[in-house]
Amino acid sequence: MKPIALPAPAIAAANAAHSIPCQRRHSLLVHTLLLAGTLLIFSTIASAQSQRPPPAPANDSQHGLQLLDAAGQWYAAMALETTVDFHIRGLIAEVTVSQRYVNDSGEWLEGRYLLPLPGDAAVGSLRLQVGERLIEGQIQEKAQAQASYQRAAAAGQVAGLVEHSRENLFRTAVANIGPGEEVVIEIGYWQAVDQADGQFGIALPLTFTPQWHFDGETRFAEQDAPVTATGAATHAVDLGEGLAPTVALNIDLAAGLPLASITSPSHAIHVEPLPDDHYRIELADLVEPGDRDFELRWTPRASSAPQQAVFTETVDGEHYALVMMVPPTLPTEPVARELILLVDTSGSMHGVAMAQAIAALEHALDRLRPDDHFNLVRFDHRSEALFGQSLPADAGNIGRARSFVAGLHANGGTHLMPALRLAFDSPPVPGHLRQVVLITDAGVGNEQELLHAIEHERGPARLFAVGIGSAPNAHFLRRAAELGQGSQVLIRELAQVDAGIDTLLRRLDQPALRDLAVRWPGAAEVWPNPLPDLYVGEPLQVVARLSALGGEVVASGQSRHQHWQQRANLLAAQPGHGVARLWAKAKITALDDALRDGADPDLIREQTLEVALRHGLVSRYTSLVAVERRQARPDHADLASMQFANAPPAGSIGYAQGATSARMRLAAAIGLVMLALLVAGRRRRSGS
Numbered sequence: 162m163k164p165i166a167l168p169a170p171a172i173a174a175a176n177a178a179h180s181i182p183c184q185r186r187h188s189l190l191v192h193t194l195l196l197a198g199t200l201l202i203f204s205t206i207a208s209a210q211s212q213r214p215p216p217a218p219a220n221d222s223q224h225g226l227q228l229l230d231a232a233g234q235w236y237a238a239m240a241l242e243t244t245v246d247f248h249i250r251g252l253i254a255e256v257t258v259s260q261r262y263v264n265d266s267g268e269w270l271e272g273r274y275l276l277p278l279p280g281d282a283a284v285g286s287l288r289l290q291v292g293e294r295l296i297e298g299q300i301q302e303k304a305q306a307q308a309s310y311q312r313a314a315a316a317g318q319v320a321g322l323v324e325h326s327r328e329n330l331f332r333t334a335v336a337n338i339g340p341g342e343e344v345v346i347e348i349g350y351w352q353a354v355d356q357a358d359g360q361f362g363i364a365l366p367l368t369f370t371p372q373w374h375f376d377g378e379t380r381f382a383e384q385d386a387p388v389t390a391t392g393a394a395t396h397a398v399d400l401g402e403g404l405a406p407t408v409a410l411n412i413d414l415a416a417g418l419p420l421a422s423i424t425s426p427s428h429a430i431h432v433e434p435l436p437d438d439h440y441r442i443e444l445a446d447l448v449e450p451g452d453r454d455f456e457l458r459w460t461p462r463a464s465s466a467p468q469q470a471v472f473t474e475t476v477d478g479e480h481y482a483l484v485m486m487v488p489p490t491l492p493t494e495p496v497a498r499e500l501i502l503l504v505d506t507s508g509s510m511h512g513v514a515m516a517q518a519i520a521a522l523e524h525a526l527d528r529l530r531p532d533d534h535f536n537l538v539r540f541d542h543r544s545e546a547l548f549g550q551s552l553p554a555d556a557g558n559i560g561r562a563r564s565f566v567a568g569l570h571a572n573g574g575t576h577l578m579p580a581l582r583l584a585f586d587s588p589p590v591p592g593h594l595r596q597v598v599l600i601t602d603a604g605v606g607n608e609q610e611l612l613h614a615i616e617h618e619r620g621p622a623r624l625f626a627v628g629i630g631s632a633p634n635a636h637f638l639r640r641a642a643e644l645g646q647g648s649q650v651l652i653r654e655l656a657q658v659d660a661g662i663d664t665l666l667r668r669l670d671q672p673a674l675r676d677l678a679v680r681w682p683g684a685a686e687v688w689p690n691p692l693p694d695l696y697v698g699e700p701l702q703v704v705a706r707l708s709a710l711g712g713e714v715v716a717s718g719q720s721r722h723q724h725w726q727q728r729a730n731l732l733a734a735q736p737g738h739g740v741a742r743l744w745a746k747a748k749i750t751a752l753d754d755a756l757r758d759g760a761d762p763d764l765i766r767e768q769t770l771e772v773a774l775r776h777g778l779v780s781r782y783t784s785l786v787a788v789e790r791r792q793a794r795p796d797h798a799d800l801a802s803m804q805f806a807n808a809p810p811a812g813s814i815g816y817a818q819g820a821t822s823a824r825m826r827l828a829a830a831i832g833l834v835m836l837a838l839l840v841a842g843r844r845r846r847s848g849s
Contacts, residue, residue, distance in 0.1 A: 241274060243451060245365060247412040252354045252470055252485055252702075253739045254363050257286070259347045264338040269794045271314060271336045272344075277366035279352055280329040280636025283739070283746035285777045286349025287785035289321045289335065291342065291793075298323070298787035300777045302770065306784035310334065317794035321346045323785040327608065328750070329636035330369060331779065337794045348785075351739035351746075356485060358664060358698035359466060361416065362458040364651075367408055367451040368632045408451040412442035417735070418465045427456045427631075427653050453631035454653065469729050472737025473710055480707040481741040482734065486716050486727045487700045488674055495670040499551050499593040500525070500535045501584045501622075505601035505629070507541040507575040513655060514630035515571045518600050520658040521627060522566045525598065528666050529554035534590045537562055540580035541573035550588050575604050577611055585619050595622040596669050599641065603634035609757045611637075616644040616758075623647040623673075625665060643689070646673070648696045668696035674718040674725060679703055682712030682731070688747035704744045710734075745776035753781070 242261040247254055262272045278284065287298025298321065301309065306322060313320035314336035324332040331348075338344050355362045414423070416438065423432050429445035442457065461467065472483040502525060504518050522537070529535055533554040537547040547565045552558045577599075584597045597619070603626075605611060615624055624645025626638040629652055642649035648668045652661040673694035679687060679701075687705040695701060701716055710731050717726040749769055756765045766782055773780040794800060 241406045244409045249414045251417045253737050254352045257349045262344045267340045269798045269800050270338045273334045276331045276333050277369045282350040282352050283742040284350040284779040287787050288347040289787045290345040291319050296787045296789045298785045303784045306786040309786045313788040317792040319789040319793050321787040325779050325781050351742045356700045360458050360460050364456045366454045406451045407448050409448045414440045419462045421460045421462045423459045425457050471729050471734035473734040474737050474740040476741040480710045481744045483704045483740045485702045488725050490697050497532045497593045499590040499595045501597045503538045503580050503599045506539045509604040510571040517629045524662040538580050542576045544580040597622050598625045600627040602630040603637045608637050646694050671697040672721045674720050677718040680715040683708040745772050749780050
């Protein structure tokens with residue numbers, strides 16, 4: 162434990178007390194302790210409110226637009242308005258995110274924003290609209306795009322930039338917004354529709370849980386600072402009170418089959434039926450704060466639920482296919498299992514997320530069978546296991562587990578690696594299938610290191626992920642489950658806990674469909690590769706580049722008791738605009754995986770650039786940039802820099818990541834006040 166430093170005025174007062182007579186010394190000591198405690202309390206509150214290094218690149222604890230002054234401090238300004246348009250056809254969604262920047266000041270401004278998007282989003286379109294003028298973006302190598310943006314910004318031209326920060330987070334910037342001017346930056350991406358348990362769905366992150374990096378101390382991530390215009394002036398401008406970023410959603414859904422229901426577990430929505438099984442969907446309140454992920458689900462009528470679907474696209478003479486097949490659900494006897502529950506108790510889990518996690522643990526304990534073994538591991542910046550090794554699921558052990566769960570509370574940072582290794586390295590239970598269930602919002606900073614460990618260190622264990630909270634890191638959870646040969650569910654509301662855990666446990670109870678293979682006519686480059694195992698309710702979904710579009714696709718796999726095979730005719734495929742980009746995004750993801758596993762960085766960069774530039778996609782080596790040819794800002798006018806901060810996830814409160822030191826300081830402050838009262842009480846009793 163680090164020593165607590167007293168405020169300088171308290172130290173000076175204490176030193177002066179040594180030269181004062183006894184009676185006054187007691188009084189001065191009491192006042193000194195009270196002063197020290199009070200100052201420490203105020204400094205703790207101020208520290209807890211900021212919890213970021215100045216100047217913060219993207220301060221997640223503040224709402225609305227942030228303006229940077231010459232002293233390096235961010236000031237609240239105005240709100241950023243975002244509109245998202247979904248165009249969904251079958252299994253493919255084309256999405257446009259429109260961000261509206263309005264400059265109500267008398268300054269020329271540069272706006273910056275961290276944009277969360279789905280981890281599998283193929284981002285490939287950028288347009289700037291300035292008044293009646295429309296500026297189309299182009300894909301460039303990352304350094305070239307940065308240079309283009311900075312030159313244009315410094316020269317007074319309107320410019321926009323979209324960069325890759327990590328798989329589900331992008332940096333956007335727009336320069337030279339004139340006084341009284343409105344600029345709309347439109348970012349387009351393509352995404353495959355999810356399908357599981359008889360439902361189809363699409364999700365959009367609207368904010369994100371901050372990453373936490375472990376270096377011996379708790380701290381927020383610092384690597385997401387957007388590129389800014391070089392030499393830009395940074396001075397404070399009073400633009401009024403800050404507001405949370407808002408979002409409006411417009412969805413054009415054509416599922417290609419009759420639907421029984423359309424719902425959103427995250428937001429209230431209005432659904433308008435249109436002819437030919439089309440639907441128009443929007444938020445019931447039209448505009449809402451962007452403080453939680455949006456999710457839409459649609460369920461086919463029982464008689465029309467598809468067992469397969471094929472979409473194809475030809476681009477520049479090359480053929481691409483997206484194939485979805487649903488294996489039948491075959492009832493089997495559950496196997497004896499060893500269930501290890503890893504629960505995140507870090508500071509970002511404060512509030513609703515912690516309540517969800519506790520409810521999930523309690524429900525999982527309720528579902529343990531007599532022949533199961535189990536263990537619990539809690540982790541923040543430290544890890545703690547309930548038992549030294551997994552024990553039988555009898556009444557006594559389950560009772561101890563319930564007491565353990567009842568004492569859980571959120572505090573500190575998210576250091577997941579020791580907890581994973583604690584689970585993977587513990588002695589296995591003979592004859593039991595080891596299943597590790599990770600319950601977390603996944604506010605982790607070392608994603609690649611963790612994914613490498615899950616893929617290479619888990620041994621015979623299967624990893625299952627439960628995403629908790631209003632804005633979990635869904636991309637990391639999905640990749641962790643894929644590499645862990647498990648499955649995942651997301652629980653966004655407390656009311657969804659029982660259903661979500663039941664869904665996961667049904668998958669845990671059923672053996673996976675393994676040894677999957679897909680045979681194509683002619684040559685094919687297929688992703689994902691290798692194919693994942695499938696659990697009950699999960700479809701096989703692959704995307705491929707083909708030498709020919711004729712013939713049949715044959716998929717096969719092996720369950721515990723029987724062989725499965727299914728065929729699909731490529732000539733009967735539906736047209737699928739965006740399939741080529743989905744294939745390119747899947748290949749770029751595979752190249753990133755290879756880089757994590759030690760492949761030659763120069764070779765990976767070369768291969769990624771070839772795919773990203775050919776298909777016009779943002780990647781770790783490419784960015785989108787748009788520059789207006791004419792100069793907008795006069796030479797004599799400065800360019801002020803400002804930052805749009807994402808709304809904190811709904812349900813999160815006060816002390817988040819890194820709260821440990823703040824709590825220690827608060828405890829020390831209370832201790833000083835108590836000591837002052839004790840000294841005063843002794844003085845009264847002694848009469849001195």
